[in-house]
Amino acid sequence: MNDWLTVAMPKGRIFEEALELLRKAGYQLPAEFDDSRKLIIDVPEEKMRFILAKPMDVPTYVEHGVADVGVAGKDVMIEEERTVYEVLDLKISECYLAVAGLPGYEKKDINPKVASKYPNLATRYFKEQGEQVEIIKLNGSIELAPLIGLADRIVDIVSTGRTLKENGLVELETIVPITSRLIVNPVSYRMQDERIDQMVERLSHVIEGEEQ
Numbered sequence: 001m002n003d004w005l006t007v008a009m010p011k012g013r014i015f016e017e018a019l020e021l022l023r024k025a026g027y028q029l030p031a032e033f034d035d036s037r038k039l040i041i042d043v044p045e046e047k048m049r050f051i052l053a054k055p056m057d058v059p060t061y062v063e064h065g066v067a068d069v070g071v072a073g074k075d076v077m078i079e080e081e082r083t084v085y086e087v088l089d090l091k092i093s094e095c096y097l098a099v100a101g102l103p104g105y106e107k108k109d110i111n112p113k114v115a116s117k118y119p120n121l122a123t124r125y126f127k128e129q130g131e132q133v134e135i136i137k138l139n140g141s142i143e144l145a146p147l148i149g150l151a152d153r154i155v156d157i158v159s160t161g162r163t164l165k166e167n168g169l170v171e172l173e174t175i176v177p178i179t180s181r182l183i184v185n186p187v188s189y190r191m192q193d194e195r196i197d198q199m200v201e202r203l204s205h206v207i208e209g210e211e212q
């Protein structure tokens with residue numbers, strides 16, 4: 001299977017959009033992708049193996065070389081800081097990272113707490129801002145933290161803004177816009193450069209077409 005390409009796909013909300021993009025780029029992906037609990041799906045016609053991972057873990061599989069390429073949110077890339085090449089902005093799963101809190105929040109000097117699923121990113125952000133905070137790592141439902149008094153602020157993804165609004169929170173600072181990226185293992189890029197370049201080219205073509 002030396003000439004096969006292993007692709008790490010994030011399960012969850014990016015999956016369908018990424019799948020659609022690949023199909024539009026001409027990859028023949030069977031119906032099995034749309035309704036399966038399998039974590040490895042081989043597509044011999046394309047000489048491709050797909051592994052379905054947790055979104056936050058995709059760069060880990062790619063860094064270790066068990067996947068040649070992968071799809072990961074920019075949020076995950078910033079948080080994880082893995083040694084991989086980021087070769088293409090897929091322009092899917094658009095959202096942004098923001099600091100949010102209760103309305104009227106005022107910065108306090110003593111032990112301000114920030115809850116986030118992105119502890120590394122949040123630590124770096126507040127350091128850059130020259131603010132000392134305690135980061136509390138959560139795995140989901142981040143908006144709950146200020147409501148229940150676990151933290152004063154949160155660092156989290158905002159897309160429609162509905163979760164903030166329905167929980168009575170407001171955005172305090174915008175950190176960075178987020179989209180999903182195509183990432184590549186550096187060794188795979190040397191060994192399979194033609195196949196990977198071709199993939200980038202085919203996907204770019206679809207993305208540019210959709211932008212017009």
Ligand SMILES: Nc1ncnc2c1ncn2[C@@H]1O[C@H](COP(=O)(O)OP(=O)(O)OP(=O)(O)O)[C@@H](O)[C@H]1O
Pocket residue numbers: 010011012013014054055056072073074075076093094095140157158159160178179180
């Ligand atoms: N509300 C959103 N709208 C658009 N894109 C989002 C949104 N939330 C997250 N994303 C993007 O999708 C990626 C994966 O999100 P998803 O919610 O599927 O995974 P997750 O939160 O890591 O999964 P899980 O909740 O199972 O741990 C994120 O890394 C981010 O890039």
Ligand SMILES: O=P(O)(O)OC[C@H]1O[C@H](OP(=O)(O)OP(=O)(O)O)[C@H](O)[C@@H]1O
Pocket residue numbers: 139140141142143156157158159160161162163164
């Ligand atoms: O601005 P919105 O459109 O409301 O989207 C933002 C929400 O989406 C994500 O949560 P997700 O649905 O992944 O749930 P989680 O709390 O389990 O992370 C994110 O963490 C926000 O809570």
